[in-house]
Amino acid sequence: MMETVATRGKQHNPVTGSGGMLLGRVAQIAPLADGKVARVHEGLSVGDRVATLVSLSLTPLRLDGITAVRAESAQLDVSGQAVLFESGSLVKLPHDMPERLALAVLDVAGAAPQVARLVKPEMTSVLVLGGGGKSGILCAAEARRKLGPSTGARRVIAVESYPRYADELRALGICDAVLGIDARDPVAMRRAVLEANDGREVDVTFSCVNVPDTEMAAVMATRDRGIVYFFAMSTSFTKAALGAEGVSKDVDLMIGNGYAEDHAAHTLAMMHEFPAIRALFETRYG
Amino acid sequence: MMETVATRGKQHNPVTGSGGMLLGRVAQIAPLADGKVARVHEGLSVGDRVATLVSLSLTPLRLDGITAVRAESAQLDVSGQAVLFESGSLVKLPHDMPERLALAVLDVAGAAPQVARLVKPEMTSVLVLGGGGKSGILCAAEARRKLGPSTGARRVIAVESYPRYADELRALGICDAVLGIDARDPVAMRRAVLEANDGREVDVTFSCVNVPDTEMAAVMATRDRGIVYFFAMSTSFTKAALGAEGVSKDVDLMIGNGYAEDHAAHTLAMMHEFPAIRALFETRYG
Numbered sequence: 001m002m003e004t005v006a007t008r009g010k011q012h013n014p015v016t017g018s019g020g021m022l023l024g025r026v027a028q029i030a031p032l033a034d035g036k037v038a039r040v041h042e043g044l045s046v047g048d049r050v051a052t053l054v055s056l057s058l059t060p061l062r063l064d065g066i067t068a069v070r071a072e073s074a075q076l077d078v079s080g081q082a083v084l085f086e087s088g089s090l091v092k093l094p095h096d097m098p099e100r101l102a103l104a105v106l107d108v109a110g111a112a113p114q115v116a117r118l119v120k121p122e123m124t125s126v127l128v129l130g131g132g133g134k135s136g137i138l139c140a141a142e143a144r145r146k147l148g149p150s151t152g153a154r155r156v157i158a159v160e161s162y163p164r165y166a167d168e169l170r171a172l173g174i175c176d177a178v179l180g181i182d183a184r185d186p187v188a189m190r191r192a193v194l195e196a197n198d199g200r201e202v203d204v205t206f207s208c209v210n211v212p213d214t215e216m217a218a219v220m221a222t223r224d225r226g227i228v229y230f231f232a233m234s235t236s237f238t239k240a241a242l243g244a245e246g247v248s249k250d251v252d253l254m255i256g257n258g259y260a261e262d263h264a265a266h267t268l269a270m271m272h273e274f275p276a277i278r279a280l281f282e283t284r285y286g
Numbered sequence: 287m288m289e290t291v292a293t294r295g296k297q298h299n300p301v302t303g304s305g306g307m308l309l310g311r312v313a314q315i316a317p318l319a320d321g322k323v324a325r326v327h328e329g330l331s332v333g334d335r336v337a338t339l340v341s342l343s344l345t346p347l348r349l350d351g352i353t354a355v356r357a358e359s360a361q362l363d364v365s366g367q368a369v370l371f372e373s374g375s376l377v378k379l380p381h382d383m384p385e386r387l388a389l390a391v392l393d394v395a396g397a398a399p400q401v402a403r404l405v406k407p408e409m410t411s412v413l414v415l416g417g418g419g420k421s422g423i424l425c426a427a428e429a430r431r432k433l434g435p436s437t438g439a440r441r442v443i444a445v446e447s448y449p450r451y452a453d454e455l456r457a458l459g460i461c462d463a464v465l466g467i468d469a470r471d472p473v474a475m476r477r478a479v480l481e482a483n484d485g486r487e488v489d490v491t492f493s494c495v496n497v498p499d500t501e502m503a504a505v506m507a508t509r510d511r512g513i514v515y516f517f518a519m520s521t522s523f524t525k526a527a528l529g530a531e532g533v534s535k536d537v538d539l540m541i542g543n544g545y546a547e548d549h550a551a552h553t554l555a556m557m558h559e560f561p562a563i564r565a566l567f568e569t570r571y572g
Contacts, residue, residue, distance in 0.1 A: 018528075053534070054531075054532060054533075054534060055528070055531075055532050057532075058532050058533075087533070087534065088534060089534040110531070224547070230523070230541075233523070233524055233527065233528075235523050236523065237516070237519070237521050237522065237523040237526075237541055238519055240523075240541050241519065241541050241542055241543060241544060242341070242519075242544070244543045244544075244545060245340075245341075245396070245543060245544035245545040246340060246341050246343075246344050247340075247344075247373070248339070248340060248373065248374060248375040248545050249543075249545065250543070250545055250546050250547050251543065252540065252543070253540060253541035253542075253543050254538065254539060254540055254541065255516075255523055255526050255527050255539035255540065255541060256527055256539075257527060257530045257531060257535075257536070257537065257538070257539055258527060258528070258530075258531035259530060259531045259534050259535065259536055260536050261510070261536050
């Protein structure tokens, strides 16, 4: 890494080409040419703890040394400096939030804000695949908030095949149903989802299940003119496109954009708004 | 193929697993259990020429013989029968349309209907990558129709790097600008698009350019909260998702769904509504 950054001025994982993100403290805030402060730098002071939300593969870096290698969390402690452009994205870390929790949450910061945009008052059912994982829980919680309290009329349904995660999600009390089935079986999943939703397909599905071959299940559980939003990086473009076409399903298929305006602030705030989720995340990722 | 269909009852290309589509004549229309006719079969009579819009990999088939192999168009003449379910999709071919033209157009039937849905009256600019290809021309024509006549206030901008296709698209007179640049260079493309659009990013981009590494150009030419719709099967899910996140671009990224309700009728009708496009397609694909 010292060599990569010395040679390239950026960080590129030699295998994947990806860069990761960093936590650090603000050393200096440069004004724009017109003397104003860039929007992304507003509200920041020298010394503030921040996290960058743009890949380090795109961030100019200087590394002075590596002081610790934390293999189990794939993290390094380093001394060095980074330049964060006005076109980039960064977030001030709350004083009361441990760094590990902040990192875990920021890693999936885009999920809940997209749910907040897409779940509309007229919808009555939301499905979350991989609902017991980190992004799945945030999606389910945001969907619950948008649909209102669980009265049976408006349902948040989750699919989670890992029993411990399914139990932890049930204990949060945000879902009307948590189905312990495998999302790679589209016929079985569709049957179970319809059973949990009075025989109807859902209005919108968020796929947070990071295993291949789950595109068809997401498509088949969603109603015509509904939305299937794929957050999972394991999603195959062609499987989603040709799968929907193959069964003549007129759904909107969306590629999860990890960035949305103010996504980091939105998701960090959820740690205050949903203390039970914060407690669970601190147990899991703290 | 005789062996595949005899063994499996369906057609699967041994290399790609894909099935293709078929043209044929209606032999029989079975009523539903309640005696009604399925919606997909409405308006059809025995003897009508139809095209199926569901992959042959999903269509029960019987092959009695292959009477011609047309290598240059990747088509076969066969005798046999197919079962088209009520959940499938098929379209009656207009009497006045040659089969080759119908096949060429139906192959991209989903493109224009999606443009018609997504281009809204309040939008002022639409970009089509690969605008000179078959789906690109249909997208540009539909965008023009939605935005209204070319007065400079509401622009359809196309990118087409193949000079002959760019010239043919210009001759149709539906675009305000046809840019002969390579969509794999996001910085050059963004510059050219902004120049053609009074310095503004476009409201919505349709990518019909079937070459890899064009995702970033599409993202970077589109405004925040705009839409990038990827029709090209060469699109990489991760390049689109991580690309948008990497440059903090808050756009909706959509996977092109080849199916939309009544898409075949919509696109076949365009051959009457845009005679210049029909003439061009007959020259190219007839």
